[in-house]
Amino acid sequence: MPPPRRAQRSAAHDLERYAGLFSARTREMKSSAMRDLMAITERPEVISLAGGLPDTSTFPAESFAAIMARVAVDSCAAALQYGPTEGLAITKDAIRHVMAAEGTEVDPEDILVTTGGQQVIDLVCKTLLDPGDVVVAEAPTYPGAVPAFCSYQADVVQIEMDADGMPIDVLEETLDRLEREGRKPKFIYTIPNFQNPGGVTMSLPRRRRLVEVAAEREILVLEDNPYGLLRYAGEPLPTLLSLGGEGYTIYLGTFSKILSAGLRLGWAVAPAPVLSKMNLGKQATDLCSSSLTQHFVSAYFAEGRWExxxxxxxxxxRGRRDVMLDALREHFPAEATWTEPDGGLFVWVTLPPEVDTTDLLARALQRNVAFVPGRGAYLDGRGGASMRLNFSGVGEAHIREGVRRIGEVIGEQLELVRAVSGARPDPAPQAPAAPDPALADVLHLPRPARPDARRSDGSR
Known part of the structure; x- marks a missing residue:
């Protein structure tokens, strides 16, 4: 029900009253596509394929209670007290175990414990960016990074990915162009493993070359790696940090996806001068991350059951990913393509260009199902025909039903658009052909090209 007219007038009056007090920065702020959906997706009747949610119901309640009881007995006073801004030594020890599992050895002195991985992105922006500074990012990019980049008034240049992640030759061409324009990026932002939202993984040759480019050009790389240990197929690949990127890599890790998002604990590993400035920025933000959750993590890792x-x-x-891919084949139109991730939490779907997923979301919510529209992963309006689907946060039956509902809405939208445009209806969907091994990360369903097809937003 809409608010009463009087309330609407009051809200408008309040906005006008305070408008002159807002900083110029607020004009650039954008809301996160994911956070906008949180209130809606909390409703029990809504099947949410939108959030980047781990399934926290898998953590045994009795283990949680036992660990918290142990913290209460052994460390109550310390757990309820402020801690050092850089984080507790016991937490850094757990972080070293996690990073060692990915073949990356780190010095505890190079670690900054943060309030989730999102704070690392914010602190990097706070530390490095002045208004108008350039950031290079993948296209699409993490929807949660978009508000951070906008808040610090960055000029974000996005480089379209393929099945092997960001093409480094295109990156180098972009850096050359920016240099000719007198603009040197402050950092390159990449999610090399099971990219959010794209689902693809950067190949080893590209990782090696990216580390070389960063050193040659003296540009920092923000390596965002929340999903590296969530691999379901294929061989693990080394982190950029472990490939010799110590001098120019800021590494972002988090416990959110491998333990619990509610702990709000992440970390950064960075060159000492950068880490020192990030520490100062964190002091001004929150003094320190929760001592209570840091003690919880330490007690949990002491049990030796995290692996x-x-x-x-x-x-x-892995099972939920497979269910989602099967449901997409069954319920989505033959023209659609999507990634087949080897790990992580997301599938990136690209629909026929006639479909605008921002409009589609409104129709989908009427059927009590949610996803993240593709435009939330771009800063230039692209992504209108794409969407991000999460397969980790709900069970298999809900995944099947959620994909079915979205597919139904897509079919209705296509039928409406083609009826209005006078296009002939498409034939019944054909069975998908076997994927090309050279494009193992992407499933393309064959479809004859339609000469009247128009791309409304330039997206692939």
Whole structure:
């Protein structure tokens, strides 16, 4: 029900009253496509394929209670007290174990414990960016990074990915162009493993070359790696940091996806001068991350059960990914393409160009199902025909039903658009052809080209 007219007038009056007090920065702020949906997707009747949610119901309640009881007995006073801004030594020890599992050895002195991985992005922006500074990012990019870049008034240049991640030759061409224009990026932002939202993984040759480019041009790289340990197929690849990127890599890690998002604990590893400035920025933001959750993590890792729990998550999410891919083949139009990720939490779907997923979301919400529209992963209006689907946060039955509902809405939208445009209806969907091994990360369903097809937003 809409608010009463009087309330609407009051809200408008309040906005006018305070408008002169807002900083110029607020004019550039954007809302996160994911956070906008949180209130809606909390409703029990809504099937949410939108959030980047781990399934926290998998963590045994009795283990949580036992760990918290142990913290209360052994560390109550310390857990309820402020801690050092850079984080507790016991937390850094757990972080070292996690990074060692990905073949990356780090010095505890190079670690900054943060309030989730999102704070790392904010602190990097706060530390490095002045208004108008250039950031290079993948296209699409993490929808949660978009508001951070906008808040610090960055000029973001996005480079379209393929099945092997960001093409480094295109990156180098872009850097050359920016240099000719007198604009040197402050950092390159990449999610090399099971990219959010694209689902693709950067190949080893590209990782090696990216590290070389960063050193040659003296540009920092923000390596965002929340999903590296959530691999369901294929061989693990080394982190950029472990490939010799110590001098120019800021590494972002988090416990959100491998343990619990509610802990709000992440970390950064960075060159000492950069880490020192980030520490100052964090002091001004929140003084320190929660001592209570840091003690919880330490007690949990002391039990030595984190790796078996992580393996159980991998098995669970692998099955849910497979269910989603099967449901997409069954319910989405033959013209649609999507990634087939080897890990992580997301599938990136690209629909026929006639479909605008921002409009589609409104129709989908009427059927009690949600996803993230593709435009939330771009800063230039692209992505209108794409969407991000999450397969980790709900069970298999809900995944099947959610994809079915979205597919139904897509069909209705296509039928409406083609009826209005006078286009002939498409024939019944054909069975998908076997994927080309050279494009193992992307499933393309064959479809004859339609000469009257128009791209409304330039997206692929």
């Amino acid at each position: 078996p729990y992580l393996e159980s998550l991998r098995e669970l999410y």
